[in-house]
Amino acid sequence: MMLLVSLASQILHGDHEVDCPECGYPVWIRLSEVIAQCTVTCSCCRLQLHLLDEGGKMQTLGDTLERQINRAVKGIFG
Template identity: 30%
Template sequence: MKLSDEILKSLVSFPCPQCRYEVEIQLLDVRVQSYRYCPCCRSRIRLVDADGSMFGELEAIDLAMNELTQALKGMS
């Protein structure tokens, strides 16, 4: 299992654009650009990773973890 997969399962909160109520989502929801409804005002919120930065950063995390694993294996 990659670290990025675990990160995508993480829960984060953000304020609803309409009523400012704190909405909790998984980061995976942003990656797949899904829609969520605010539990307070029922506004439909589209979750967008506009510049695709999440995908690139998750790849960088996996690469860094692979490098760390290889370095630790080399120490033993």
């Protein structure tokens, strides 16, 4: 069970690399930051990147992951 919870945590709270739209420098974000619609700063050009969860797509992804993990855990531990 802990392995599955860890997997969800890694996906939602792990760092993901995206390129800065201004300078192309890699910026690390978390899906949880997208869900919360945070603002992150490019460490190279200092551009403020406003993360948007348009239509709640990342929130839906988070909810879907949680449901699938709960189903898998329930199937394993019965």
